[in-house]
Amino acid sequence: MASGSLIDKTLNFDGTATPLKIVLFILICLAWLLPGLTGHTPWKYDEAVSQGIIHGMLRGGSWLSPTLAGEPYLAHPPLYYWLGAILVRFSFHLVPPHDAARLASGLFMVGTFAGIALAARHLYGPRTLRLAILIFIGSVGLVIRAHEMSTDLSWLTGVSWVVAALPMGRTQTVRGGLMGGIGFGMAFLSQGTLAFPLLLPLLILAPALIHEFRPPQAGRFTLFWAIGAIPFLVIWPTLLALDHPATYVLWKPLLFGPFLHPETWLVADASPLYYLVVSSWFAWPAAPLALGVLWTGGKRTWEKPQTRFLLLMLGLWLLVLGLCTSPREGNALPLLLPFTLLATGGLDGLRRGATSALDWFGMLTFGLLTTLLWLGWIAQMTGWPVGIIHYLDAQLPDFHTHFQALPFAFSLFLTLLWAFTIFHSHPSPRRALINWSVGMTVSWMLVMSLWLPYVEASRSYEGVMLSLGKALPHSHGCIMSTGLGEPQRGLLDDTLDLHTERRELDPSVQCSLWLVQSNGQNAFLVPKGWHLRWSAERPGDRNERFLLLTRSAR
Structure with missing residues (x-):
């Protein structure tokens, strides 16, 4: 060397x-x-x-x-x-x-x-x-x-x-x-x-x-x-x-x-x-x-x-x-x-057999994934196939979307371009890699165009935070909290400019409002002297529930 x-x-x-x-x-x-x-x-x-x-x-x-x-x-x-x-x-x-x-x-x-x-x-x-x-x-x-x-x-x-x-x-x-x-x-x-x-x-x-x-x-x-x-x-x-x-x-x-x-x-x-x-x-x-x-x-x-x-x-x-x-x-x-x-x-x-196997695996994998993404989107637009609709509704109840021309045209163009690339490329070790990377890219872009409204509805906290903002009194004073995770506390600050007094840090804190994040597996029981003012959860999320409690009037 x-x-x-x-x-x-x-x-x-x-x-x-x-x-x-x-x-x-x-x-x-x-x-x-x-x-x-x-x-x-x-x-x-x-x-x-x-x-x-x-x-x-x-x-x-x-x-x-x-x-x-x-x-x-x-x-x-x-x-x-x-x-x-x-x-x-x-x-x-x-x-x-x-x-x-x-x-x-x-x-x-x-x-x-x-x-x-x-x-x-x-x-x-x-x-x-x-x-x-x-x-x-x-x-x-x-x-x-x-x-x-x-x-x-x-x-x-x-x-x-x-x-x-x-x-x-x-x-x-x-x-x-x-x-x-x-x-x-x-x-x-x-x-x-x-x-x-x-x-x-x-x-x-x-x-x-x-x-x-x-x-x-x-x-x-x-x-x-x-x-x-x-x-x-x-x-x-x-x-x-x-x-x-x-x-x-x-x-x-x-x-x-x-x-x-x-x-x-x-x-x-x-x-x-x-x-x-x-x-x-x-x-x-x-x-x-x-x-x-x-x-x-x-x-x-x-x-x-x-x-x-x-x-x-x-x-x-x-x-x-x-x-x-x-x-x-x-x-x-x-x-x-x-x-x-x-x-x-x-x-x-690498031997031609190994790269050919990767090439076929990539084409089959992303071909199937692309087909499923398109079928799921068609189901959302038309209501058919019914089985896909039932599955999507079970994962995200009450979700509704509408046709968007630009994402549709963009996604269709990408899918056709990917198919053209596959059928007009010459066999080689690099072809297998290029087909895999392009297939990955096309699948990701379909998710971020056709499926972005669905993914956003399933992963976003925006609806919960805005709903909480409407439920809060205009002059609410301090709000104590129990069970809020770091993501939820960050989003409360970002969306509502809201900082809570965490009872995990100071059990003696006393506020007239109490925000609780409970685990869906263990339902939170409203204690005596409090009543439920508001509750919400993200669509399809069975693990998190948010409750806003206020002190009962004497």
Whole structure:
């Protein structure tokens, strides 16, 4: 391996690069990225919490100390919320605040695309940029989460930049160091100290164990890494300590406690095998493609420095996530990166039978899904087939929709274009991947066009919040609450500017109004001295019920 670039010049890539393919690639990325970023209210869980925090920042709250419904929010540092609040402030009311804030997710995903493309470029060569992104956006576990307001997306961007910086440092010491440092800082300001056990071991072990990943100017690379990272690591905690000392006291054990007490890295509800199991579907088809590359590539593939680097990354991250995080699908997002890059380097060398199987599986899967989406929409418009109507009514009672010409025309055009693409593409390893990614994109766009009213009605809290607003007296004074979750408290603040006095924090609080969120499994019994003023639940939601109680007149 040469002392500079890591690129393996023996790789054979299928097909030729043309301007038309580049244009089509950009259209696929935009078609995958844009639908779902606007056009609906905040959904549970992360969206409602994020919008509540952003609303608090814009309504006079501190930008250094995130709050949710007036209370300090300590789960995540504020990077994502900062960008969301900036976008709302500079939207000039052209779109609703939650739509403007959600555009932050789109920007962070573009940043992640750049990280993946650069990583593929410096690992395998310029012919793999588009291939890596197509594999990435085809991942089953990514499509919904990439369109939600969530700190997971700024975290993913930072992690992808760190991954790209390590091979980049071989030929571009300054750029690689700065990119890695900034990426590390972004990861820290998104998920806090988890960035250290996830990323620092990779930074140390990759050059130590794989000599091809040792930067020719290691000292200079490390210096510029520090220059990129230190502002993120120092400025926010310092300003927080100076301006909000009381809140800093709450943050301090979260930011510094794990270094003083290493045993706190291990979480009580850790599940070491959880992320390995989740990856079997969350990272589909990147994970099976990566396994196929390793299986068919033989000794030559296993001996490549790129393969050893990505396997080291995958093994470290499975270990760290499995021991240091609670089982949660969103935490698995970084695992998409090594799976994607492993598949990228060997996709064109896979056996024709394997890629043909993926091609047929993708066409059948998304063909069936597209057919079901159209049948369900036709049923809503015409009342036939009756069986589908009965099923939809059982899931979302009393839902009614109406014909919208523009979404219909757009969806029909996409479906026909996808069918045309399938029947006029030439068999090749990349065709299987393109058909899968395009099928995923078309299905997502159908959901976000034909089915958006149904999804919005099933996941939105807007109707409940507006109904509660009408039920509240004009001069209601304080309102105490029981059982309200973080999403509900965030939406109460965002929709009604309402902060409740939580009885979980102060059982002695006394107000004339009492807002209760009860579990549908356990009905809430109105206590003596109170009577029910209002109650509601989301359509089709059997798990949550909201009740507003007022003191009985003596």
